[in-house]
Amino acid sequence: MTWTFSTDLAAYLAAARPAVAAQPVVNTLLLTIADALERRGPHAHGPGEPVFGWWTGADGAVAGAVLRTPPFPLVLGALPGEAVRALGGALAAEPLLAGVDAFNVRARDVPVLAPAWGAPSRVAEQSRLYRLAAPTAPDPFPRGRARPAAEGDLPLLREWNEAFARETGQPGAASEAALRDRISYGGILLWEDGGTPVSTAGFSRPIGSVSRVYPVYTPPGARGRGYAAGVTHAVGAAAYAAGAAEVLLFTDLDNPTSNGVYRRIGYVPVEDRVQLVRA
Numbered sequence: 086m087t088w089t090f091s092t093d094l095a096a097y098l099a100a101a102r103p104a105v106a107a108q109p110v111v112n113t114l115l116l117t118i119a120d121a122l123e124r125r126g127p128h129a130h131g132p133g134e135p136v137f138g139w140w141t142g143a144d145g146a147v148a149g150a151v152l153r154t155p156p157f158p159l160v161l162g163a164l165p166g167e168a169v170r171a172l173g174g175a176l177a178a179e180p181l182l183a184g185v186d187a188f189n190v191r192a193r194d195v196p197v198l199a200p201a202w203g204a205p206s207r208v209a210e211q212s213r214l215y216r217l218a219a220p221t222a223p224d225p226f227p228r229g230r231a232r233p234a235a236e237g238d239l240p241l242l243r244e245w246n247e248a249f250a251r252e253t254g255q256p257g258a259a260s261e262a263a264l265r266d267r268i269s270y271g272g273i274l275l276w277e278d279g280g281t282p283v284s285t286a287g288f289s290r291p292i293g294s295v296s297r298v299y300p301v302y303t304p305p306g307a308r309g310r311g312y313a314a315g316v317t318h319a320v321g322a323a324a325y326a327a328g329a330a331e332v333l334l335f336t337d338l339d340n341p342t343s344n345g346v347y348r349r350i351g352y353v354p355v356e357d358r359v360q361l362v363r364a
Contacts, residue, residue: 088171090138090181094122097137101150104139105162109293110216110355112162113333114189115150116292122154124266130154131257136181140168156256158187158360161194169194173201192357205364211339212359215352217321217332223350227311229278231319233271234285239264242273245285249302253337274323276316284312286320288332296329301343313343318350 091097098119105112105119121129133155142148142165149164151172159182161169176182187209190198199206234242242264250258259267267273267287276284284303288296298320303313317334324332334352336343 086143087141088175090179101139101147104147105150106293108163109295113297114160115162117289158189159185160189169197170201187362192359206361207364208359209362210360212335213338213357214355215334216355217351218353219351221351223314227315229276231274231276234268234273234275245302249300274320276312283307284316286316288320288324291329294330296324296332298334314346
């Protein structure tokens, strides 16, 4: 049983993609991040060099994976308990993991990873993964309608993505290349009221018949009018139309408003994830 680490995306995909794709819901982050790197190059999520890892079990089969696109945390997918435990030791021994100081990890794995890390740690952020189980239109339904974003919307989309990154504390906003890529397959919707864009939501390309909604953003002056619920409901339908069999999204557990909105339009909890950082 062993961890293998590499900066070679092709090697990672050849070794780990089957195992990751076998659980596409809980591995949605690994799948969408790798897809972006494969389509737009190694710096799709930032200037740092990505690092990949995969766990080989006693039977010789790969049973899970991790990846990191600096400056973001190391993302752990679905892993056996022994792999999570062994990762703690690898952090001290593997040069490619020398800069890791934060993890995006399933909450269920924190009791194993935290002590194995060997460093004081704390939970800095908590999120919940939801899946769309029973699509339900918002009630009351907001004024306006959804439309696909187009090239002419890029300046507004850049502005709103940067605002979303600032408000959520993300280290980077979507690049113009990423936004253009999403527009190319109809992956960004704008909600308009009276012809004016007031909210937006996007969705990832279906991978393994799974698509994830992100981000959902309404500028401060337009909040409280149901626009986010309207555009999120519409983007779920668009993801289904694009070929998704499962539609997912993450919410910040510290935001009861968004959690309540998503439940009301048909989303149900799957699992929780946390960002574990050095204390």
